Amino acid sequence: MREHPQRTDLRAELDHTDVLWFPAGGGKTEAYLGLILTALFYDRLRGKHAGVTAWLRFPLRMLSVQQLDRTLRMLIAAEELRVERRIGSPHDDPFALGYLAGGTGSPNDLHWDGGWWRGWETEAAATRAGTFAEDHLRDRLVITCPYCERDSVRLRLDIDAVRLHHECAACQRILPLHVSDVEVYRTLPAIVISTVDKLTGHSWFPEFTAFQHGPKHRCAEHGYFSFPRFGVCSAGPDHCTAPKGGYPAARPIKDPVPALTVQDEMHLLKEELGAFNAHYEGMIAELQSGAGSGLPSKVLGASATIEQYQDQLRQLYGRRPRAFPAPGWTLGESFYTTTRPDFRRVHIGVLPHKRRKADVAAIVQGELLTEIARLQEEPKALRERLALHGLPDSDLPRLLFPYEVSLAYVNSKQHGTQLDEELGQLSDDLQHAGLDRVEHAVLTGEVPVPDLAAAIARVQREHLDTPRGERLRALVGTSVLSHGVDLERLNLLVLAGMPPTAADYIQVTARAGRTHAGLVVTVYDPVSRRERSMFSNFLSYHRLLDRMVTPVPVNKYAYFAARRTLPGIVLALLHDAARDPALKPPPEGADYSKDFKRWWSAQRPLLDPWLERRIPACYRERVEGVNGRGLENDLVARIMDTWRQEERPNLNKGAEEKRTAYLFLQQPLTSFRDIDKSTAFQSLTSSQDAFNALATNTADSKGGEDEPQP
Ligand SMILES: [Zn+2]
Ligand SMILES: [Zn+2]
Ligand SMILES: [Zn+2]
16 A cells, blocks of 8 residues: 555555454464565565564563564564565665664663663673673573574674674574664664554654654664764764765665554553553654655554454544454354364362462462372373373373473562462472472563563473473463463463453463463452452353453543653654754754754744644544544643643753753653652651551551552
């Protein structure tokens, strides 16, 4: 459709947001990877020689780890095909994958230290000393080489090229993967994977403008850039010198806007996160419409749990909502999907009496582990139990292997610690009994992404020849593990209490039974009225589970949210303006306040009306009439008041701040969460004793509904 914008029927496709809905494990990822693959080749065939074709977004960073591996493998296969079949031109950029997660799982800029990256000087010294790869074994995002399948991928810093590579020590191939933000701008890879939070990068990193406009320049050594840093390319003055006569202009990229935006686990974009995301998505669509071909990305959502998704989609993307696959004439059947009679999961409900849910969950997980280990020791017992008379002995271990890994799902870190200790105890007990120790791992939101990836990779690659005592057999996890984790061998699941919502329950339980039939044991909380009632209605609850999913609440019209997104959106617009020669921008862009202030005072007559036109467009629906007109108008009116009365006057103040971002009254968002700092409650002296008693008491008797861990 992007090739024929004059065809109104095709153009109208962009006015819809489609959501791919498949039950968990039903092939949703495969469906959108297939679409991305098609778009990759189509873009090359129509002459887009470089730049981003698809941007895949996840609500949480943890979700993207396993998807990164799958996407990378698909991309590598596509690249081989591209070369072999000579698709596009031989001078096109090779397909590559950018993991845009700087600041959390990988470095923003190789010059700054942050997370595991110790800054340029230290890492360069480690490289020269030959210890770099060893130092960063835990920081690899990919361990198993997609080319040769050996676990030999290492990180390598190329000092001259200022590049951080994932490279295979066995087959010597460099993976087409860019994990620092700067390298993503410098290469503009065909697929970008990020969290939704990374949309805030449009305010903080002017090089993000290349995602809409393509790059201005190309440094022969360090790749694309648009705004020179200290007169050189974005590798920086220590690494690059400007060629005589300046850097050449980059070859213009045809239709630089990503053809596809895929939002996975869309149902998680709710409440505050959903509202912030809605405003930034509005901004992205506005930036895209003002660049290249003037066409925004096609937006696709994907989710395993959607209920009354229409309102959520209308608010998030301001376009017409549509679900795929559309239902057929018969329940459970459509042109694209079918329902099969075989079962995936066996559910067992347990309501403890006089014991806490975590204690009982630990017992259940322990029993499952012990029983599987015992059956592995005594194939005869297994044969009797399952009446497997015809099967040779050698086949029995293979039969048990997919049931070796168990996961205990907990709602709080505290219970995670408890189950971890219980597993340690169990491991000792089993060893005393002459059985192998139990390798286990606790995976919560605080576990760094590479550690999470390493645990997942272990379960994937360990096989029957790995000694049992060395195999990872037990996991304890919070909601971190409830999305996107797809492990064939994870089929025993124990829940210490119900997850907060029915949607969460569907997601968590879908971790088991992806290939083989799974067993789910839910230990209900006897203290919670809600959970006791779920136990009493166990059968009907499970039969009607899909209908228990509540609509996702998003309110993009919440003024507090719009107030918070305004500075970031204005700043992103200013970076965008700095790409428009008609607005006479400084070549360095608007990132530094000294450049910005000069531009702002000289070109106010141009910039003011430009912003007056574009800020409202960021907050307004893309397709008119999708949302209520009154709500849309009110939001725009209030936000423009805030701009004119509060934020704009602030930009005129003296430029003490180095970066333009800090000129705003409220700092532009750097993330969509942790916005509210928690407030400590305090008491007056007179009630101090009572308060203390109460505080101690609540801490002691903690039970019932726990706060879910992010
Ligand atoms: Zn290799
Ligand atoms: Zn350079
Ligand atoms: Zn440097």
